[in-house]
Amino acid sequence: MNILRNYLITTYNVYTRRKLYTAINLACITLTLVVLMVITALLQNVFYPTGVEGKSDRFLQVWSLVLTGENTDQNSPLGFKTIDRYLRPMRSIESIAAMTFPAPVSVYHGQQVSELQMRYTDAPYWQILDFVVLDGRVLNAEDVAQGKFVAVLNQSSAIKFFANEKAVGQSLNVSGQQFQIIGVVEDVMHVNSFADIWMPLTTQPSSDYQNQIRGIFGALLLAKSAADIPAIQAEILTVAPHIVAEDPKRWQHAYLFADTKLDLFARALLEHRYIADSGAGTLLLIIAVMMLLFMLLPALNLINLNIGRIMERGIEIGVRKAFGASSNQLVLQLVIENVLLSLLGGALALLLAKAVLVWIGASGLIPYLQVNINFSVFAWGLALTIIFGLLSGVVPAWKMSRLAPVLALKGAI
């Protein structure tokens, strides 16, 4: 215990007496962990089942239809007809929802005009996604079937238009049409749920959408269980060849894929338009390699700093050896120093990452973002940092500990 106390005293003194070195080392560890934690928290918010899209391990997205003809192709959102005629009858799904993508609309209330992000949806959309209803209710099958001019607002928009008044029951003019507010939901920032205002898709100014193969819609396919996801992905491949485009002579082939969130982004990024494989594996590999490279730079920096620091202490190592320290004891001492610094860096990173996420949320850079630290990411990041700390400490410590004490004492390193 006494030797451990001596190591701890030495560690404390080494770091407090070499402030610049300690600051650089800590900054290196902390910034690496902060960036890792913030990026992973954001990625987790996008890709993992959380919050309003907590069932995303059970649903798939169909966001686009690719039509190809001779020497030409077109990638567009789905038409409602594609959803209604080709996707709704699929046997492997439990339910299907149709929604448009957020689009800006001008909303009038008295003298006030604001631009909101609007979605048209059907009723199942509100069952697949788990919105938190703050007041009133969400859209139901009757609203959609009867084309009622009703709308759901998010909390920020409700406050923007009605301040402290109750929003439910009030009216808003959306692009010339009068809608009654029937519910207010919590603000959300997720790929399928983000919007300020939601209306029944049957309230669109024209009913042409019903006959469109290509259009402005995306579909959510809910599986009975997460295990059914592959069956849905397989079935949709059999559906696509039957799709008949508005102009069948021009467009001979149709491609349609049911994607997880990760698939969706991988397909878009890697442009896997015509094949079932979205490229998610490749994307994950790219992300992993980038993260490793990102960690490699500070790791090399740490190794460099530690080698310099340990070399600088050659005489101390020589003295300790002269008075009976074994090589193993010296390695242990130097490694303890590194690991303690890594742990301190980890603790600082945790606080800083939390602060960064709070700042991102409050700054409005990404609207309605609510992201929390993922502790498993923190644990992994910290573990990696400790491993780097160990590696960067062990190698020079091992080298130094094996040096003949007479050379260490001379500083002849």
Add this chain to the structure above:
Amino acid sequence: MIKLENISKTYQTDKMQTLALSGIHLHVRKGEFVAIMGPSGCGKSTLLNLIGLLDQPGSGKIFIDGAEVKSYRDKDVAKMRNETFGFIFQSFHLIGDLRVIDNVELPLLYRAGADKNRRELAKAALERVGLSARMEHYPNELSGGQQQRVAIARAMVGRPQILLADEPTGNLDSQMGNEVMEHLLELNQAGTTVIMVTHDANAAKRCHRSIRVFDGQLVA
């Protein structure tokens, strides 16, 4: 106590070989105070380092307390250095990141089953060199003479049988040098064998005997 038989040591660099010691035979008895003298670069410190197992001879045999040093395995020599030797260096070599008391305690930390009262032992050693008031200080807050006295306290705290001092007064003025010599003589009178490398003829005169090294060899 210490016996060296036909010890040689060669230093090898990329370009050349330097013979540091050649054919050294030496016998130091228990309780002796021996001065090693000679010009700079003649091999005095190398000889001291070989005796203290801080370095390995190229050839020859070293006997400590009648037993030949056969193994230079890290663990074995660490134990011997800790239990048998105490070291005093010309440049003091105190650990700057540790307080005086922690520096003095150092040899006891590495001793298996060392006394639980090692702090008390360290304090007693500092008292013997008259520095108990400075034990919470850091080495850079002390004068050169004080630092060397701390180094003496560190060297003697583990009650070593053999004290090896490499020019212990070399960096000190004559008054401080005398004080340090008094401490070494006191330790020797208490039964510790002392081997000291020195350039100081006056200091050497106070030893039981002097040996001279010239060009890596002992001369009469």
